[in-house]
Amino acid sequence: MTGTYHQLALADVRPGMVLSDVLLDLQGQVLLPQGAVLTEAMLALMPRHGIDMLPVLAEQESPEQAAATRAHHEARIAHLFRKTDADAGNDWATSLLQRFILDFRLGRDHGKEHSHE
Amino acid sequence: MSNTISYDDVLRTLDDLPSLPAVVMELLNSIDQDDVDISVLAKKVSHDQALTAKTLRLANSSLYGLQVKVTTIQQAITYLGFQTTRNLITAAAVTGYFAEGHCPGFDDKAFWRHSIATAACAKVLARHMHFNQDYAFTAGLLHDIGRLVLVSCFPNQYSLTLAYREEHDCYLLAAERQVLGVDHVDAGVALAEHWNFSDTMRQAIAHHHDPEVRGAGFLAAIIHVADAVVHALDLAQVRDDLVPQVSNVAWTALGLDEEIYLQIFRETELQYDEISMVLLS
Numbered sequence: 001m002t003g004t005y006h007q008l009a010l011a012d013v014r015p016g017m018v019l020s021d022v023l024l025d026l027q028g029q030v031l032l033p034q035g036a037v038l039t040e041a042m043l044a045l046m047p048r049h050g051i052d053m054l055p056v057l058a059e060q061e062s063p064e065q066a067a068a069t070r071a072h073h074e075a076r077i078a079h080l081f082r083k084t085d086a087d088a089g090n091d092w093a094t095s096l097l098q099r100f101i102l103d104f105r106l107g108r109d110h111g112k113e114h115s116h117e
Numbered sequence: 118m119s120n121t122i123s124y125d126d127v128l129r130t131l132d133d134l135p136s137l138p139a140v141v142m143e144l145l146n147s148i149d150q151d152d153v154d155i156s157v158l159a160k161k162v163s164h165d166q167a168l169t170a171k172t173l174r175l176a177n178s179s180l181y182g183l184q185v186k187v188t189t190i191q192q193a194i195t196y197l198g199f200q201t202t203r204n205l206i207t208a209a210a211v212t213g214y215f216a217e218g219h220c221p222g223f224d225d226k227a228f229w230r231h232s233i234a235t236a237a238c239a240k241v242l243a244r245h246m247h248f249n250q251d252y253a254f255t256a257g258l259l260h261d262i263g264r265l266v267l268v269s270c271f272p273n274q275y276s277l278t279l280a281y282r283e284e285h286d287c288y289l290l291a292a293e294r295q296v297l298g299v300d301h302v303d304a305g306v307a308l309a310e311h312w313n314f315s316d317t318m319r320q321a322i323a324h325h326h327d328p329e330v331r332g333a334g335f336l337a338a339i340i341h342v343a344d345a346v347v348h349a350l351d352l353a354q355v356r357d358d359l360v361p362q363v364s365n366v367a368w369t370a371l372g373l374d375e376e377i378y379l380q381i382f383r384e385t386e387l388q389y390d391e392i393s394m395v396l397l398s
Binding site: 007021025026027028047048049050051052053055076077079080081082083084090091092093094096097098100101103104108 | 179180181182184244286288345346348349350351357358359360362363364365367368369375378379382383386387390391
């Protein structure tokens with residue numbers, strides 16, 4: 001899974017866009033692997049599999065945009081979890097959920113990117 | 118002046134609520150039975166055109182990936198099975214049941230967004246846990262239904278509850294206990310009794326905030342986690358939403374790792390979009 005992906009409505013997906021994640025059908029079967037470059041033919045088959053949204057790699061954002069998006073997600077998640085004390089050992093399940101949500105919104109390597117800065 | 122409500126007050130008001138279509142009551146009450154006469158039920162549902170239309174739109178949504186378009190309830194049962202169709206009918210009926218807009222400050226749409234998202238997430242979780250997905254879906258949809266009882270029957274007091282929550286930035290559950298003296302769990306249990314829900318469903322509604330209680334049942338744990346996940350995913354889009362504390366016991370009972378959760382988050386978002394389009398339109 002990569003840091004920046006979008007769930008795009010099928011109508012907005014263009015041939016040449018890259019899948020950011022493995023694509024599963026509704027039964028959980030793999031339809032296309034991560035990184036597949038989408039073609040017109042593939043897109044035409046999606047409705048048959050009941051798929052109307054696709055996770056595609058975001059086009060290169062400027063670093064400022066990326067930082068703004070990240071800051072927005074971080075602030076929102078912190079707000080939603082404002083009653084959770086990450087340092088309180090007895091509430092580890094909630095803290096874990098918060099970490100997973102951050103990973104989900106920002107990509108799993110967001111922590112590493114930070115440490116490089 | 119006291120704004121508190123007693124449990125008996127809640128019980129008394131249940132009779133004042135309009136009743137669900139008879140066929141939906143019948144479906145809810147037979148959730149544990151497998152020997153229901155399907156063709157009779159299909160026929161009864163078909164008499165309610167609005168209900169039928171909504172149910173069929175759900176059945177034809179990409180959620181179920183049907184290769185053909187179903188046009189009758191009987192056909193939906195053939196392709197989706199009885200249990201699933203029953204769920205769809207229930208969801209279609211319940212989401213239009215309570216009158217909206219009577220309680221200042223209460224956002225009915227946001228309530229249903231949260232309930233539908235929880236149903237979607239519970240269903241996805243149940244699939245990963247090899248638990249009955251239809252139970253999970255219905256329990257997720259109805260877990261907070263007590264809130265609608267309170268809002269419908271005591272709109273003025275509930276308005277004060279919402280104001281209290283806003284002022285203290287506490288959990289709505291805490292505000293209910295503080296201001297009303299009863300909470301949406303009590304009211305939900307009362308309604309579940311009144312509507313003759315199965316024990317499994319009743320337990321899930323009763324314990325979705327304390328799934329670690331002995332005898333709460335696994336379904337309560339699933340709904341508890343689904344509820345928290347949906348708050349965390351921000352699906353109801355409420356400005357000052359709060360993620361409830363997740364029970365360590367319930368989280369451990371599910372025993373899923375991060376990989377699975379990331380997948381569940383994504384599936385929940387996709388399914389939510391799909392179902393809400395049908396149920397909230």
